[in-house]
Amino acid sequence: MNHTPPITAAVKTILLVEDNPDDRELTLCALENSRLANRVDIAVDGAEALEYLFCAGKFAGRDASLAPAVVLLDIKLPKIDGLEVLRRIRADERTRFQPVVILTSSREQQDLVAGYSLGANSYIRKPVDFQKFNEAVRQLGLYWLVMNEAPPGAA
Secondary structure, three states: EEEOOOOOOOOEEEEEEEEEEEEEHHHHHHHOOOOOEEEEEEEEEHHHHHHHHOOHHHHOOOOOOOOOEEEEEEEEEOOOHHHHHHHHHOOOOOOOOOOOOEEEOOOEEEEEEEEHOOOOOOOEEEOOHHHHHHHHHHHHHHHHHHHHHOOOOHH
């Protein structure tokens, strides 16, 4: 599933990995409210996220050179959890520099430590308040999609 515009090298894509439909919609609304004209592709579990990133399974035809500018990754996912997804991203030469922001409601200190230990670029706890969440997503989008300069060969 994706939200327009169509993918081109000029449009930076966001990969949102989120199994909870309410959290997906909140994140999409917050991104839309931020007026970021980016395409958002969605993976609903860890296995689907890996297929997307490695152009496998139903994403076998996806152009691997058009990597997402940032992956917004939940931790508590079905099939393959977010920390294992992050581990596999960092272990593969093709994706080891992929920017990954953990966006989770987990309050567990061990998840925070594990996320950074595995190479997360950032760890954001989802605020319960929509206004705060909206602002967090706006700032996140501005940083990763506008200000951040990716290493050569990365998004």
